[in-house]
Amino acid sequence: MSHSVSKYIEEKIRERKEQNTFRKLFLPEAKVDFFSNDYLGIATNKSLAFPLNKIIRKVPHNMPLFGATGSRLLSGNSQFVEDTETLLANIHQTEAALLFNSGYNANLGVLSALPYKNATIFYDELIHASMHDGIKMSKAKATAFKHNSIKDLEEKLAATHNFKFIAIEALYSMDGDFAPLKEIVALAKKYDAAIILDEAHSTGIYGEKGEGWAQQQNLHQDIFIRIHTFGKAAGVHGAVVLCNESVKSFLVNYSRPFIFSTAMPLHSVCAIRSCYEYFASTACEAERKKLMQNIQLFSSVTKGITEFKFAESPSAIQTLFIPGNENAKTAAEKIRQQGFEVRAILSPTVAKDTERIRICLHSFNTTQEINDLLQTISYLK
Template structure:
């Protein structure tokens, strides 16, 4: 058995796609999801530190799942706060976005239902679909016509799921057109706002006021909010159903209260610092003005540069690293073979000089 494992690892090593864990590097950050810089913000850190000093008990373990001993006042208050902020009847917190998606898609659809996913949906949704026993179908990325062709052939309950801002391509879903098609065929839409939240206000569901037309929205806090965890925004009946039937919720020890406190505090901090998202958009414009070819949206913090040559891709990333710029090369199978790319994440704290120098190096080696 170990021999089989080693063979698979050796094959990855030969193709140059072996994943290994490395310490965080020193350099200019163009690879993290800390779009607004809240994870490094000293003012926010000081606010959190003062709250922890005043309430040191939040650092202790929760002692159990939320259905046993882990349902604290902090998590209840934070969920109520989040639901109100996003104009949803209810919110249910999870330790991560991965767990939130596992809970949704392994629980709501049954073996008699169909889950229709955008072909570029996050891996967590695919993993959850395996747990649900529902039929899973794909539609072409952001293709309204293809989605309709898939939907019209189905019988029974259909769940359609998209990301509002895609993590690998950095492009935006036509969410208003998609909801029209989903409603036309009496389906239910679930939207993952992991990368849109904070960058585009509270996300595109909130921006277009689609709360009462979307079955559930997933918000994650390990990106623009600079914290950790996730929330499913939904109707009260969906929340109650998940609490009763979602294994990833029922059988997980609740996070420490410091996580819930951090989320609520970071929301409040974000609301009083709208200049961070303004500065981020200015930096995105600077990058876009350098003329690099990218499939990403013009206002997206994720800018993908497709380099379908593993050796060239590695060389570009290494040259950037040698010059102190941290970027992330994405190989298959994370993305489809032939679409390997350099994934550049822009932040509110990047300087114009850093952005221009980054693009200059990329141009020299591509």
């Protein structure tokens, strides 16, 4: 390798280490899960293997199950995938659906392709990195608005005559709070803006059958594009973009992550179908209820812990603020030593002085586990 390239790489690694933000891969240990996005326990639910196998058996024998063999525009398309998209469009009460290999790819694929030169994307300052990266690749202008601030968004919308897009999340991945969707929909109507809504952390949990936050709020018809990802509560992998037929056509023509990548393998498509069957079951309904009970329990116990600041979150994503990268890392390690898997979220991933421990609640966490975790936290000082 070139000497100057090696030097650059070593310098960048040293920089991370000096700033205490060096990332490395680790192997999860057998501790109580308070860190995964498997909110409903679907990823580890062995009883779902049987219904999944039943769906796999429906795939015609001449179709490649293990790999898609090409991009959807080449050899990677099939009736089975198209039927799955129709199924997803029906469940989500929209005209069309387009599968992507991941939520990251879907956000990149929508935001890089759709907002055009004379458009402005107004984005919440706390949107996910994948939306940011899509915005960076787009030809449109981009302006951040303060997190969940209707006032700031309206001032910014009113001050531009460009075509307008609004990029938001339904449920924010770091703070666990919801977007004020009704108010944002009203602003979008007033200023003729198109909303792009990332439902990564609300898919499967909200709505009668896990259809997401927009459908639960009955606002889905007013949202231009919804992105549901399947790597979180759905327990599998991939994502779907929900839109109208013209937008789907546009993405098939212009969205580079869709065009220039091997399509999702059919066994992943089967897994998505299987998880939507499960979303509609009474068993899943019971898991959603258990998750809500755990959220309530967590919130009520944390109210009694005055030594620490917790974010007020109505969702499965809970935040314990421990300002300072070193402090947050040390606290997470202490909690882990007591048998709970949690992770510190450091700056610059979150703003300086809002470093934190992110606690993900699940339907399968027991009352005892939640109480023990919070007792461990209360002994941290």
